[in-house]
Amino acid sequence: MPAPTYSDGMLRQILKDTRVIAVVGASPNWNRPSYFAMKYLQGKGYRAIPVNPSAVGEEILGEKVYATLADIPERVDMVNIFRRSEAVGPIVDDAIAIGAKVVWMQLGVRNPEAAAKAEAAGLTVVMNHCVKIEYGRLHGELSWSGINSGIISSKRRNVDVR
Numbered sequence: 524m525p526a527p528t529y530s531d532g533m534l535r536q537i538l539k540d541t542r543v544i545a546v547v548g549a550s551p552n553w554n555r556p557s558y559f560a561m562k563y564l565q566g567k568g569y570r571a572i573p574v575n576p577s578a579v580g581e582e583i584l585g586e587k588v589y590a591t592l593a594d595i596p597e598r599v600d601m602v603n604i605f606r607r608s609e610a611v612g613p614i615v616d617d618a619i620a621i622g623a624k625v626v627w628m629q630l631g632v633r634n635p636e637a638a639a640k641a642e643a644a645g646l647t648v649v650m651n652h653c654v655k656i657e658y659g660r661l662h663g664e665l666s667w668s669g670i671n672s673g674i675i676s677s678k679r680r681n682v683d684v685r
Contacts, residue, residue: 527633527650534657537625537647541600542570544654545592545623547614548605549573551583556629557605558583560655567658572599592617601625603654604632611637619644627654 544564549571550557561571562584573583576590589595592602592614602618604611604627611634618626619641626641628634628650638648658664 527652529649529652531661533647534649534652535661537601537627537649538654538658538661541625543597543599544569544571544601544603545574545589545595545599546571546603546605547574547592549575549578549583549588550605551575551578551581551588556653560603560605560629560653563655564658571603572597592621592623595621599623601627601654603627603629605629606632608632608634612640615641615646618646625649627652629653630656 546557546561548557549561552558561573564571565584571584572586572595573588574590574592574595575583575588578588579590581588592599599621600623602614602623602625604614606614608628608631611628611632615626615634615637623646625647626638626649628648630651630653633650635650638650641648
């Protein structure tokens with residue numbers, strides 16, 4: 524099933540308005556995608572708070588690990604989900620309960636029923652996309668590694684100056 528498409532404007536607005544991200548499924552292992560994404564987001568100025576019941580009592584990238592979204596003692600703007608699609612429903616319920624504004628499901632994670640529930644509660648939903656990749660694409664960073672993001676070009680635009 525193809526990834527849903529979202530406008531660049533919508534994704535930019537989410538990234539602009541977000542300050543605190545709960546990373547559900549954050550791993551303490553440096554070679555896991557959730558760890559790498561969390562580190563990248565921290566480097567871009569976001570507060571990334573790890574949620575992983577298996578790692579409670581630890582720190583990941585200098586942040587205390589929480590068992591659930593409800594345990595986080597501050598406001599969360601975005602819930603970034605690194606879990607199987609089948610596990611998303613209860614996470615969305617928790618995201619609604621804590622007043623998050625955005626639910627973002629990582630690459631390969633899709634749950635249309637949970638997405639519809641979140642949208643009905645007023646949350647913005649992104650499925651099957653990576654926050655790190657989208658940030659890099661929208662800010663021209665992907666082209667640094669030779670990937671054509673379509674955002675930055677060395678070609679001159681045709682400008683009619685009559």
